[in-house]
Amino acid sequence: MPFRVLWWSRAVSFAGDGIGRTALVLYATTHGATAVSLVLLAIALPRFLGPVAGALADRLDQRRLMAVCELGQAAVFALLAVFLPPLPVLLAFVLLGGGFATAFVPAGRSAVPALVPEAGLGRANALLGMAFNIQLAVGPTVGGLAVELGGARVAFAVNALTFVVSALILTRLPALTPTGVHTGLWAETVAGLRFVATTPGPRALVVSLFLVVSFAAIDNVALVFLVTGLGGSPADFGLTQAAYGVGMLAASALLGFVLGTRSAAALLIGGIGLVSTGAIATAFLPTLVAVAVAQAVGGMGNGTENVATDTLVQRITPRHLLGRAFGAVATAAQLGSAVAYVAAGPLIGLVGPAGAFLVGGIGTGLALLVALPALRTHTRDDRSRAAAAAERHPAR
CATH class of the missing domain: 1.20.1250.20 (MFS general substrate transporter like domains)
Incomplete structure (x- = not known):
């Protein structure tokens, strides 16, 4: 195969x-x-x-x-x-x-x-x-x-x-x-960005991903200070980080062998909700073991969200525009990380690491309001509108 x-x-x-x-x-x-x-x-x-x-x-x-x-x-x-x-x-x-x-x-x-x-x-x-x-x-x-x-x-x-x-x-x-006729690399890049910006489904996914990462990635900076504040060692920090990765791995395995055919849009919403829940819970938990469990929950949400986003992009984007749609998705995530890393230091100094987790979790949850329109893109009518938008703005 x-x-x-x-x-x-x-x-x-x-x-x-x-x-x-x-x-x-x-x-x-x-x-x-x-x-x-x-x-x-x-x-x-x-x-x-x-x-x-x-x-x-x-x-x-x-x-x-x-x-x-x-x-x-x-x-x-x-x-x-x-x-x-x-x-x-x-x-x-x-x-x-x-x-x-x-x-x-x-x-x-x-x-x-x-x-x-x-x-x-x-x-x-x-x-x-x-x-x-x-x-x-x-x-x-x-x-x-x-x-x-x-x-x-x-x-x-x-x-x-x-x-x-x-x-x-x-x-x-x-x-x-x-397939198709090439019009030049720059023209095709612009056409891809125009498609993402003007088509409701891809636009909702890119914007929601940017917002989610802008808040969720604050945790990457805050975690080391939270673990230290709870009396943890460098090894404890490594294990807590690993718990997040284990959660992502568990989500991918579960989706691959059990839930792979479920609605990708519903999984996207559920994944973002788990990321938000894990961050908010981390802000209030008093022990390293509990924090590790909360991080694993957040990791499961992140893993679910990644799978759902990729699947939605593939289903609602015309084949000849898929590369550019995924390019926009990757850039949105990178921009979100940059925003989070710039904001994390001052935020931790202002409200502490637990407060930073709380802000990140609440902000991630609010991104659901942007992600919700992606539910509509999983229908036949919205896939047809995406194809029509591509025809109005041909890339090749």
Whole structure:
């Protein structure tokens, strides 16, 4: 089955991502705390080019594009393993690798409808989410051990190898060629943004995702201070973070094997509700064990929300615009993270970490008011309106 090929490619690549990202952060610490922030920023910056990456995915053979992106990242991490460069060169390599990763995302997500029937989209996205969440739950641990036992050079080399293996697996996919007449990369990028901005379903999803992440990602900064305030150690912080990843993994597994055919719109609303509930509960809980449980609940919501969003985008977007729709979704999430990270520090200073969790949870819940219109997009009439909007604003 072609989808299995994509899944195995993603599982191998995601595992390497978890190892490589951890190694990058640990290697950056040898240059100081500022270097860590710069590396994380270099990882994030290319994500703002999501709409352009989406246009590439819509105009190129997606199998070939994905394989090139994997080989490009393999080359980047192989060079890091060989040279262990100084910080300025390291940042340049990280930016380049981030560019390849950004180009891969819309191609990988928009390829799914070509590999599975519409009725199986939810289950397929859940299985891909499970592969990604294994990275969150396991990757940092393996990456840390690799660095401890063999140094950053070994971890970078392992990551490079996973990208090569992933690219080889992708060669077993059928050709995923685009259709239509090309009008130029920039024109197609603008057409994709116009489609998302003027079509109710995609617009609601992108805006709600931006709002959800803008509030929910505050927790990423506040958690370490909350755990410390409760007397927790660095190990306790790591375990509490892992609980969130375990929750995401559990949600993906459940959706993949039990609930994969349920309404994606209903799952979206339920997922956002769980993220909000987990954050609000965390603000009031007095023990680390209870906080970890609440974080697992939030992780389940996040995992559910991710699967539901991908499935809705695939169902309400015309095939030739899927890459650009996913590019807009990825950029919205990145913008939301940027807003959260800028606001988190002052907010924690003003109301404390528990107060920051409360603000984040309430704000995430309010984003439901924007996400609710996505329920309507799961009907036949709204899918027809989306196709009509695409015809009014052709991309090719």
